[in-house]
Amino acid sequence: MISRRALELATAVLTGSFGAVVVVSSLDNGIGWSSSGVDAGTFPFLTGIIVVLGSLYNLVRGVLPAASLASVPIAITPLELRRLAGLFVPAAIFVAAIPLLGMYLASAGYVFAVLAIPRHQSVPRALAMAAATALGLYVVFERIFQVSLPHGALASALGV
Amino acid sequence: MENLQELLHGFTIAVTVPHLLLMAVGVLLGILVGVLPGLGAPNGVSLLLPLTFGMQPVSAIILLSSMYWGALFGGSVTSILFNIPGEPSSVATTFDGYPMARDGRPTTALATAFGSAAFGALIGVILITFLASWVAQVALAFGSPEYFAVYFLAFASFVGMGGAAPIKTVVALAIGFAIAAIGIDTVSGSVRLTMGIDELVKGVNFVVAVMGLFGIGELLVAVEEEFHARAVSSKIDWREVFRAVGRLPRHSVALLRSAAIGCWMGITPGGPTAASFMSYGIARRFSRRGRHFGTGEVEGIISPETADHAAGTSALLPMLSLGIPGSATAAVMMGGLMIWGLNPGPMLFVDQKDFVWGLIASMYVGNIVAVALVLLTVPVFAALMRIPFVVIAPLIVIICVVGAYSVSNSYLDVVMMLGFGIVGYLFKKLFYPLAPLVLAIVIGDKAEDAFRQSMLLSKGSLGIFFANKLVTCLIVGGIALLLLPLVLQLARLLRKPAPSTDETTSREKVII
Numbered sequence: 001m002i003s004r005r006a007l008e009l010a011t012a013v014l015t016g017s018f019g020a021v022v023v024v025s026s027l028d029n030g031i032g033w034s035s036s037g038v039d040a041g042t043f044p045f046l047t048g049i050i051v052v053l054g055s056l057y058n059l060v061r062g063v064l065p066a067a068s069l070a071s072v073p074i075a076i077t078p079l080e081l082r083r084l085a086g087l088f089v090p091a092a093i094f095v096a097a098i099p100l101l102g103m104y105l106a107s108a109g110y111v112f113a114v115l116a117i118p119r120h121q122s123v124p125r126a127l128a129m130a131a132a133t134a135l136g137l138y139v140v141f142e143r144i145f146q147v148s149l150p151h152g153a154l155a156s157a158l159g160v
Numbered sequence: 161m162e163n164l165q166e167l168l169h170g171f172t173i174a175v176t177v178p179h180l181l182l183m184a185v186g187v188l189l190g191i192l193v194g195v196l197p198g199l200g201a202p203n204g205v206s207l208l209l210p211l212t213f214g215m216q217p218v219s220a221i222i223l224l225s226s227m228y229w230g231a232l233f234g235g236s237v238t239s240i241l242f243n244i245p246g247e248p249s250s251v252a253t254t255f256d257g258y259p260m261a262r263d264g265r266p267t268t269a270l271a272t273a274f275g276s277a278a279f280g281a282l283i284g285v286i287l288i289t290f291l292a293s294w295v296a297q298v299a300l301a302f303g304s305p306e307y308f309a310v311y312f313l314a315f316a317s318f319v320g321m322g323g324a325a326p327i328k329t330v331v332a333l334a335i336g337f338a339i340a341a342i343g344i345d346t347v348s349g350s351v352r353l354t355m356g357i358d359e360l361v362k363g364v365n366f367v368v369a370v371m372g373l374f375g376i377g378e379l380l381v382a383v384e385e386e387f388h389a390r391a392v393s394s395k396i397d398w399r400e401v402f403r404a405v406g407r408l409p410r411h412s413v414a415l416l417r418s419a420a421i422g423c424w425m426g427i428t429p430g431g432p433t434a435a436s437f438m439s440y441g442i443a444r445r446f447s448r449r450g451r452h453f454g455t456g457e458v459e460g461i462i463s464p465e466t467a468d469h470a471a472g473t474s475a476l477l478p479m480l481s482l483g484i485p486g487s488a489t490a491a492v493m494m495g496g497l498m499i500w501g502l503n504p505g506p507m508l509f510v511d512q513k514d515f516v517w518g519l520i521a522s523m524y525v526g527n528i529v530a531v532a533l534v535l536l537t538v539p540v541f542a543a544l545m546r547i548p549f550v551v552i553a554p555l556i557v558i559i560c561v562v563g564a565y566s567v568s569n570s571y572l573d574v575v576m577m578l579g580f581g582i583v584g585y586l587f588k589k590l591f592y593p594l595a596p597l598v599l600a601i602v603i604g605d606k607a608e609d610a611f612r613q614s615m616l617l618s619k620g621s622l623g624i625f626f627a628n629k630l631v632t633c634l635i636v637g638g639i640a641l642l643l644l645p646l647v648l649q650l651a652r653l654l655r656k657p658a659p660s661t662d663e664t665t666s667r668e669k670v671i672i
Contacts, residue, residue: 004590007586007589007590008590010586011586011587011590011592014583014586015331015335018335018338019334019335019338021355022338022353025352025353025354025355026341026352026353029345029348029350029352033615033620036348037347037612037615037616037620038611038612038615038616038620039348040345040347040348040350040352041352043337043341043608043611043612044337044338044341044352044353047334047335047337047338047341048334048338050330050331050334051331051334051335051338054327054328054330054331054334055331057327058327058328058331061327075589075590076384076589080384080385083383083384084380084383084384084585086383087379087380087383087553087557088380088581088582090554091376091554091557091578092578094557094558094561095561095574095575095578098561098571098574099571103561103562103565107558107561107562110554110557110558111554111555111558114550114553114554115550115551115554118550120548120550120551121551129551133555133558137558137562141562141566147210147566148569149562149565149566150565150571
């Protein structure tokens with residue numbers, strides 16, 4: 001179970017650290033005024049400062065029990081968390097597998113795994129859908145629109 | 161009158177067989193993304209974007225804008241038949257649309273929604289026809305300070321009128337600016353904010369951001385609650401369609417009021433979602449039958465639908481004439497314009513007459529095509545809703561992954577897209593607004609350039625933003641909008657403590 005407060009805090013820390021990174025790295029480009037006008041780092045520097053300050057404000061608002069927070073104390077219930085993970089984890093594995101397997105194999109495997117392993121569909125139907133997905137991608141992108149999708153390290157190792 | 165001539169010329173471009181076919185394809189794809197809960201108009205349009213790179217700009221924009229109309233209509237279909245809004249902007253349609261459909265009048269609800277939506281869109285297009293070239297003419301005289309002032313006003317109006325927590329809007333905007341700054345700086349040529357990753361030199365493409373923020377983010381929000389598609393009958397009774405549309409003029413006050421709200425919210429970047437809620441709220445307050453709202457009132461369907469479409473259409477006005485999109489989808493389309501080599505802004509009306517008037521004419525035709533197609537295909541798309549979510553979700557993930565990859569054949573883009581997905585989920589969950597974030601990513605560079613050029617003109621003095629009446633008005637208006645939330649807060653404190661937010665407002669907040 002994740003409380004609304006924890007989620008607010010985590011997000012404020014996330015945005016704040018992004019802002020801090022922006023501030024620090026824009027210093028390399030120089031901030032302020034030079035012979036060629038406003039320096040390249042100035043604008044990012046200012047936006048970074050705004051992000052940091054705004055995140056601090058959101059952080060404080062998240063810690064203080066405000067009325068709006070009290071009305072929804074729980075942001076994500078355990079069941080919802082499981083559903084989220086059920087969608088996101090396979091998607092992340094799918095993306096991680098693309099450099100090795102290529103887009104076609106990875107997406108076919110992804111569709112098959114998501115449908116067959118939790119038994120949402122029977123194995124033959126899941127197989128058919130997986131094959132149809134890969135074929136559809138191939139026809140639409142490689143054939144019709146001539147966009148080459150990654151074929152993967154495995155395919156090039158096998159010399160396909 | 162000159163406008164009418166140009167418009168007629170535009171019709172000769174828009175009403176050709178290939179363009180009519182493109183409209184039909186666009187509308188059908190639009191209804192599809194509108195109906196599917198994980199996909200919306202902004203990511204539908206950005207998914208289609210890589211496929212338009214080889215097309216003529218006018219054909220490409222007709223395809224994309226038709227998809228936009230289709231998505232606006234499609235969102236209402238599921239709102240009414242399933243009580244599941246396919247689009248954030250059609251949430252308000254569920255309040256009265258679904259009860260009416262459940263009471264055995266689905267055709268009446270759908271026809272009323274489409275009829276008033278078409279009316280809203282028509283008012284929006286008429287506004288564009290007569291106002292856009294005039295605004296562009298005024299804008300032709302703009303220098304960098306004026307441009308920066310207009311950008312400033314646009315961003316400030318998100319903070320002042322967006323409806324989300326003002327500081328969260330500011331954070332979202334500033335993050336967008338920082339993302340826009342990543343890569344090579346157009347003024348000095350130096351490389352910025354790459355954090356040591358060489359591939360980031362080319363910058364972060366907004367398509368990647370949109371795909372993650374709206375596509376994956378929305379999917380993650382959608383998966384939390386299990387969908388139960390309990391459809392009411394989706395059979396269309398054609399006689400009832402005409403009867404329902406024929407009854408619309410009786411509600412002309414509501415129609416006109418909602419269209420006005422929609423146009424206003426579309427031109428200032430409030431967006432269709434805020435427009436539909438505002439229109440519904442005002443209708444409930446002023447209607448004589450306000451107490452019956454929520455049980456299937458006709459005006460409860462008319463008000464949000466008219467405002468939604470009026471806002472969606474008129475959001476293209478500032479995009480065309482000033483280069484400032486009025487909604488997230490318009491921001492994506494504007495990104496497309498830049499990719500096709502066009503420069504959005506007043507010069508379009510001088511250099512690209514065919515493009516501009518072809519697009520405006522196609523809006524008239526496209527909306528007619530959309531109404532016809534959506535009525536014909538309601539049963540088909542309603543059947544589509546019965547496909548379980550577990551099957552649709554991986555397909556949407558794959559579409560987003562392939563879309564992000566195909567923008568510039570980069571695997572890093574795919575990984576970033578997934579990262580944007582998490583950000584999109586967190587932001588949606590915690591009511592950070594996404595539209596200003598996307599807007600800042602798309603036009604952040606231009607705003608920065610305008611600022612730096614103004615500073616060059618004035619040799620570093622901010623006084624240039626108060627140098628003449630126009631610029632002063634725009635800047636002061638922007639500052640006023642920025643301070644508006646603060647003033648409202650103070651006013652609320654001075655009065656007695658306000659009653660806590662009721663159920664509708666908490667629901668309204670969820671989707672903004």
